[in-house]
Amino acid sequence: xxxxxxxxxxxxxxxxxxxxxxxxxxxxxxxxxxxxxxxxxxxxxxxxxxxxxxxxxxxxxxxxxxxxxxxxxxxxxxxxxxxxxxxxxxxxxxxxxxxxxxxxxxxxxxxxxxxxxxxxxxxxxxxxxxxxxxxxxxxxxxxxxxxxxxxxxxxxxxxxxxxxxxxxxxxxxxxxxxxxxxxxxx
Numbered sequence: 001x002x003x004x005x006x007x008x009x010x011x012x013x014x015x016x017x018x019x020x021x022x023x024x025x026x027x028x029x030x031x032x033x034x035x036x037x038x039x040x041x042x043x044x045x046x047x048x049x050x051x052x053x054x055x056x057x058x059x060x061x062x063x064x065x066x067x068x069x070x071x072x073x074x075x076x077x078x079x080x081x082x083x084x085x086x087x088x089x090x091x092x093x094x095x096x097x098x099x100x101x102x103x104x105x106x107x108x109x110x111x112x113x114x115x116x117x118x119x120x121x122x123x124x125x126x127x128x129x130x131x132x133x134x135x136x137x138x139x140x141x142x143x144x145x146x147x148x149x150x151x152x153x154x155x156x157x158x159x160x161x162x163x164x165x166x167x168x169x170x171x172x173x174x175x176x177x178x179x180x181x182x183x184x185x186x
Contacts, residue, residue, distance in 0.1 A: 014093040014103060017042060022115065023075045024084030030124045030180045031115075035131040036089040038158070046071050047085055052159035054166060055128070058173050059083075062184040082182055084119060086110060088135040109139040116147060124180035125149055129156030152176050 019036055040050040048055035056074060060066020065077035078085060093106040116122060127133035133153040154176045155161060155169045177184050 014095045014106075016091065016093055016106075018091050019087045019089055019110065020045070020047065022084055022086035022110075023047065023078065024086065024115075024119055025079045026119060027082065027121055028079065028084035028119050029082040029121050030126060030177065030182055031084045031086060031119070031122050032126045032128055033132045033136060034085075034087045034128045035135055036087050036092055036094065047075075048157065050159060053157050054159075054169055055157040058157060058170055061170060062174055062177055063182065064185065082121075083177070084122065086115070088132050088140065107135060107139060109135070112140050112144060116144070116149075123148075123150060125151050126176050126180065127151070127153040129153070129158065129161065131156075150180070152179070 017036060020041075024031070034047070037047065038050055038053075041047060043049070056065065056067040059074070059078060060068070063077060063081040063083065065074040065081070067074070069077065075085075088109055089107050090110040091106075091108045093103045125136070127136065130153060133151070136151075155164050155172050157169065157173075161169075174184050
């Protein structure tokens with residue numbers, strides 16, 4: 001019988017998740033990073049697909065890429081505005097959709113060296129929430145020390161971030177995109 005101090009905790013298997021390719025043109029100037037698509041997005045194979053996520057309504061207000069447009073047109077509108085969208089994580093294990101449920105020991109970052117080499121005009125990275133920022137700083141930034149990028153965390157557009165008023169989120173995103181040189185609608 002194994003000694004109690006040598007018994008390994010029983011880790012239940014969680015779903016292994018795979019992220020999406022970036023939405024980006026070579027001339028993108030800003031990269032918006034989430035952590036990992038949620039369950040609704042993974043099922044729909046689309047970024048920010050949960051109907052209560054505020055990402056597309058905010059992008060509609062700011063760059064004309066609103067939820068009334070078909071998904072492909074929204075992505076084209078974002079790209080035309082100079083905005084790229086991706087996630088920090090290429091894969092991870094997580095139960096459900098919450099960032100707090102991501103098992104950090106299973107998190108694997110996307111290939112940002114190649115991404116930034118293919119998108120040299122990007123000067124600003126905007127994080128869609130705290131988990132995206134902390135994952136990027138932990139898994140990616142140590143390999144990118146030489147890149148002259150500006151980083152800014154914005155309020156998460158997730159429905160789980162209900163503590164902040166929608167108007168405040170919109171204002172923060174307007175300021176962040178504007179500071180990054182993206183022409184935003186007033």
